[in-house]
């Protein structure tokens with residue numbers, strides 16, 4: 001791992017951590033202590049085992065470094081994240097599938113429970129797992145109007161796991177989540193703003209980053225302990241369910257995803273993507 005200081009747009013030094021061939025780049029503004037984590041896995045930031053592992057490691061590092069906040073964004077042109085990498089569960093190797101799913105569980109727990117405030121800068125499409133990661137941040141700013149966001153699992157012929165569902169319910173409420181999930185609806189930026197799936201719609205990435213910094217800087221005036229306790233209490237039931245049911249969730253998903261019916265649906269969906 002290499003480190004270097006670079007000069008940011010507002011002339012403060014940024015501590016930049018990067019590794020050769022890294023899929024995740026992080027900069028930390030030395031003045032504000034706010035980190036920007038950029039997902040950079042071409043072509044669509046699909047979340048496979050190695051990518052999830054890198055994201056989790058990076059989040060743990062930020063916690064150790066005691067950053068004051070984090071913005072999660074994408075380095076790709078028009079995609080925040082295409083969600084889980086479907087090739088991890090289409091014709092899967094069962095051992096790798098288990099490893100993949102438990103890494104997803106751990107990465108999500110790490111992101112959902114960060115002791116520092118987080119903002120998703122959604123600068124591109126954000127289906128399924130991409131939407132999950134955005135919803136797991138404390139605040140969402142989406143660059144409009146061209147992109148879409150939502151939990152579209154039913155469109156793939158699969159079911160969003162309970163903790164995906166609970167995360168969405170926490171953001172938009174039971175009724176809207178039920179409609180969104182059953183229909184697999186992908187919302188435009190305006191629609192997402194209207195139902196509360198995102199907090200702000202902005203015209204470009206620079207504005208999104210400025211607004212993200214503004215949101216995170218609010219916490220300079222809040223006790224970190226009070227922040228963390230409040231977040232833990234608010235998110236407790238969703239987090240605790242997964243902690244208590246990790247193995248059950250894993251066993252179910254691994255069996256379910258390998259069933260003939262699900263494999264057939266996934267094959268057809270992948271084919272439609274290639275077209």
Ligand SMILES: CC/C=C\C/C=C\C/C=C\C/C=C/C(=O)SCCNC(=O)CCNC(=O)[C@H](O)C(C)(C)COP(=O)(O)OP(=O)(O)OC[C@H]1O[C@@H](n2cnc3c(N)ncnc32)[C@H](O)[C@@H]1OP(=O)(O)O
Pocket residue numbers: 043044046079081082083084085086087125127128129130152153156158159160161162252253256257270273274
């Ligand atoms: C009770 C129930 C309990 C348990 C349930 C159990 C299991 C639940 C399991 C899983 C939950 C699943 C969560 C997910 O996240 S599934 C992933 C859903 N994602 C999508 O549907 C997105 C699909 N992609 C797109 O819509 C478009 O690609 C996108 C808008 C992101 C970008 O469009 P663009 O035109 O720019 O690029 P493409 O040409 O479409 O794609 C380029 C390239 O990338 C491949 N691709 C795209 N998305 C994925 C993906 N998610 N995984 C793997 N590969 C992906 C695409 O096929 C193209 O490949 P190629 O043709 O080879 O270049």
